[in-house]
Amino acid sequence: MNTENRYPVTASLFMLKEIKHRQEQVNRGYQLLKRKAEALRMRGRQAASELASAQAIFGHTLREAYISLAAIKFTNGESNALVLENIGQAQVRVQRIPENISGVSTVSLQTLEETGVGDSLRYAGLGAGGHRTGEAKKAFREAVRILVRFASLRNTCILLDESIRSTLRKVNGIEKVIMPKLRNTETYIMMEMDERERxxxxxxxxxxxxxxxxxxxxxxxxxxxxxxxxxxxxxxxxxxxxxxxxxxxxxxxxxxxxxxxxxxxxxxxxxxxxxxxxxxxxxxxx
Known part of the structure; x- marks a missing residue:
């Protein structure tokens, strides 16, 4: 038997028991890794479908928000300088929530709206087209909320993809390298012990x-x-x-x-x- 396809061990009863114990442990780890890979694949497919839907919704929402901004510019004129001068505390914040998906640590992003923060542009545009300003603010706020969700799902998909690749490499390594070597080593020990007995x-x-x-x-x-x-x-x-x-x-x-x-x-x-x-x-x- 080729020594490259087995572990260099001595043919003894102790090593036979040790090899069988290793085979049991390797089989248990192989089954756990396969279950982990399947769970990560299911979660990854779910995150990918949510990411695709969020991307489609984000494109539509952002288009509507820029249309509302164009209407404000048509009604009230250029107001970028006024907005930049009155920037204070953020009304929308992002919170990081750690998650564990089948042993993979990910971070979920959620939006938090600060209701107590004052809005300096609350009454902007009341003289002409104030309702359009409110619609534009709501549209951009919704776009920011969808953008945060999109970023969270994209980060989750990237982490899950890397974890799935790593897990599949481990599964293939156990199935194609470690398990055949253990089987060949057990066969070699049995053959040597039978030959010694004869x-x-x-x-x-x-x-x-x-x-x-x-x-x-x-x-x-x-x-x-x-x-x-x-x-x-x-x-x-x-x-x-x-x-x-x-x-x-x-x-x-x-x-x-x-x-x-x-x-x-x-x-x-x-x-x-x-x-x-x-x-x-x-x-x-x-």
Missing amino acids: EEFHRLKMVKAKKIRSQARAALRHAKSIGGAGEASELTSAVMLPSHCRSVECLSSILSCNSSMSVTTDSGDYKPVCYPHNWDDDDLLF
Whole structure:
């Protein structure tokens, strides 16, 4: 397995548990980030629709306000200097209200009208066309209110767009990089642990077979030196041999068996070429 597609860890049971715990945490964070991205998308689409409607209304309101200003100029003449000279405290103020949208900190702007502030141009234009002056003031005040709302929605859309991009980058990084690496690391650890288990099982089988052969060789040598089959059976019963291999012929077959190795195609495990008949795996373990 390519080491670039997995984390450099040692194949052990502790690391396997650690990788599985990390996978659980990554899956939980992945689900939370996906929910956050969906919530931000819904809020972003809502803010975009409100922004489009506010932009359309703002254009119409501003056009009507400038038409009223043109009517005032036609009726009362140029009054810009008079307005600039009598500027005092602002009658419309902007308040910043912090909001939290699925973990994203935004600021909402709201207009506050100061009712106690005196209007120095309250009676301007009463001699000729005073009602037009009042209509122009109302139109521009409404335009300012819509402009503040438009600015608030635009700021929210920009912040939500940046947050959605960042969240989607995190989601794609977890889905395309971190999760495949964790899966490949878990597969690598499982393969290494299975390979070690097979090697250990094969080593135990070979050690057991070698031990049985040495015991059989010693029993057969002692039986030949004494020269009796009954005594040979008694000697073989004294050593740790299977119950069906307590005869001299069976001992001879064990000793004549080749100790070379081969690979079985059905199980994929290494086994000796020749074992005594009717041996099970349980007989080969300590």
